[in-house]
Amino acid sequence: MSKTRHAPDIWLIVSILGLLTIGMVMVYSAGSVLAFHDYGDSFYFVKRQLLFASFGLIAMFFTMNLDYRNLRKYTKPLLIFCFILLVIVLIPGVGVVRGGARSWLGISSFGIQPSEFMKLGMVLFLSDWLSRETTDITRFTRGLLPPLGLIGLAMGLIMLQPDLGTGTVMLGASLLIVFTAGAQMKHLLGLALVGITGFIGLILAAPYRLKRITGFLDPWSDPLGTGYQIIQSLYAIGPGGLAGLGLGMSRQKYSYVPEPQTDFIFSILAEELGFIGGMLVLMLFILLVWRGIRVAMTVPDTFGSLLAVGIVGIVAVQVVINIGVVIGLMPVTGITLPLISYGGSSLTLMLTALGILLNLSRHSR
Numbered sequence: 237m238s239k240t241r242h243a244p245d246i247w248l249i250v251s252i253l254g255l256l257t258i259g260m261v262m263v264y265s266a267g268s269v270l271a272f273h274d275y276g277d278s279f280y281f282v283k284r285q286l287l288f289a290s291f292g293l294i295a296m297f298f299t300m301n302l303d304y305r306n307l308r309k310y311t312k313p314l315l316i317f318c319f320i321l322l323v324i325v326l327i328p329g330v331g332v333v334r335g336g337a338r339s340w341l342g343i344s345s346f347g348i349q350p351s352e353f354m355k356l357g358m359v360l361f362l363s364d365w366l367s368r369e370t371t372d373i374t375r376f377t378r379g380l381l382p383p384l385g386l387i388g389l390a391m392g393l394i395m396l397q398p399d400l401g402t403g404t405v406m407l408g409a410s411l412l413i414v415f416t417a418g419a420q421m422k423h424l425l426g427l428a429l430v431g432i433t434g435f436i437g438l439i440l441a442a443p444y445r446l447k448r449i450t451g452f453l454d455p456w457s458d459p460l461g462t463g464y465q466i467i468q469s470l471y472a473i474g475p476g477g478l479a480g481l482g483l484g485m486s487r488q489k490y491s492y493v494p495e496p497q498t499d500f501i502f503s504i505l506a507e508e509l510g511f512i513g514g515m516l517v518l519m520l521f522i523l524l525v526w527r528g529i530r531v532a533m534t535v536p537d538t539f540g541s542l543l544a545v546g547i548v549g550i551v552a553v554q555v556v557i558n559i560g561v562v563i564g565l566m567p568v569t570g571i572t573l574p575l576i577s578y579g580g581s582s583l584t585l586m587l588t589a590l591g592i593l594l595n596l597s598r599h600s601r
Contacts, residue, residue, distance in 0.1 A: 244300060245531065245597035251524040252296075252575065252590050258505075258517060259576035260285060265484050266504040267497030267578060281497050281578050288580040292587030299591030304540060304599070307592070311357075311364040318357035321350035322393040331397075337570075339397045348581040351394045351402040356589050358390055358410050359546030366417035367538035373417045380423050383414060401557065401571030409549035416532075416545045452567035466564050468493045469503040473563065480510030497578040499570055502562045517576065521555050524548075528593055534600035547593045550574075551586075 264282035271280035325331035325341050332340035332347055340347040362383055365371060372379045387410045394403035415424065447462045455463025472488035475481065486507045489496040496504045506514045525548055532544035551574050558573040560566035572579050574586050 241598040244594040245527050247523060248527045248594055248597055251520045254520050255575040256289060262501055262505050262576060263497050263578045265508060266489050266501050269489050285578055288583045292584040295584060295588040296591030299588055300594040302595060304592060304595045307360060308364045308539060311361040315357045315361040318354040321353060325350045326396055337397045337399050339399050351399050352581045352585045354390055355406045355409065355550055356585055358406055359413065362410055362413045363539055363542035363546055366413065367542055373419045376423050380419050401569035404557065405550060405554045408553035409546050412549040413542050413546045416542055465494055465568050469500050469562050470564055472503040472507040476507040476510040478511050480508045480513055483508050498572055500562055501577045502559055502573055525552050531593060531597045531600050535596050536599060540596050540599065544593060544596050547589045550589060
């Protein structure tokens, strides 16, 4: 196999840095009011975002310049480490509860989300496992069930926190890898029926999830409860019109939209920058996904191809869910918009993963 490398895909770099720059501006604009109210510093969130972006860019540069094939020897230890973190975070007094979920490890305001590590860890491991010649994914019992069992175990630990949003992204990206690796459609459809049944069971098992579903279907039935976030998000998007109210001119960030710098940052962006700003962000994501798919199709080995599919899957699934929630097409799940939303571990891990994708692009034909 040739080890000749060339420059990374310039359009991938443009889309990544473009989204990151827009994210920095919007984290300040959307979060300045809340930052001043809670911390007495309008720049609190954007300063921390700059710090984590710096770590992420260093990690991206590092992973972009390694030979991605060397990652194969670390996939198993990394996955074991991720599972250990998922268990540790569930221990009372160790895992930090934020927003009703025990999803964090850390001290004070600094923390990491083990579920974010699991997204990348699972993608790396599955890409390595399913690209080996000894794995026959077309066989149900010995080929398909073992990776699905591993995915199910990770999903179960994440749901114990509970963190449905991150678990769904991990599940979606993992299933994309399984499908690309050659799993038979009849097997996947049969398991999909079982999965849907289990998903309904998860919703019915927790009353708050059922309320989120009913609130999503008719948010005005409970405007001060389950429908509040969606209604306030739509109140932000509507007045934005074509060109927006102007950068920094959002009204909904004044304690109307909850956590405007994280899950609902796109609604503030649409309010301030309008349809044009929102479409710019969407076009950059489409560019990123398109170039990532191209890398998956042209990288010289199966491991690289599956790895590219998994990384693109993480981005695409997360974008679809976040924007779907913000515009009222999906129930509220509590998930960030990649490269745009405020978040330490999520931003750093995303840039690390995109560095691997850039690495793959250096080997593509």
